[in-house]
Amino acid sequence: MSDSFPFSNFEQQHQWYQDIDNANRNNIFCHCRACGYEWMDSKKEATCVKCGNKDVESISAWQFPDD
Numbered sequence: 001m002s003d004s005f006p007f008s009n010f011e012q013q014h015q016w017y018q019d020i021d022n023a024n025r026n027n028i029f030c031h032c033r034a035c036g037y038e039w040m041d042s043k044k045e046a047t048c049v050k051c052g053n054k055d056v057e058s059i060s061a062w063q064f065p066d067d
């Protein structure tokens with residue numbers, strides 16, 4: 001019954017965990033105070049992807065109230 005197992009080898013399984021890890025990291029909400037651009041990033045010390053300004057407000061997505 002090996003067909004029911006989603007991973008044929010360790011490499012695929014490792015890649016799968018890597019993808020989830022990347023998804024978890026890319027959830028920092030960033031807001032540029034200079035141009036007002038908003039985006040999701042993977043790190044808190046972000047530089048605005050639009051204007052290059054470093055005055056960026058960053059909020060972890062899991063800190064948003066869920067009401």
Ligand SMILES: [Zn+2]
Pocket residue numbers: 032033034035036037048049050051052053
């Ligand atoms: Zn900007």
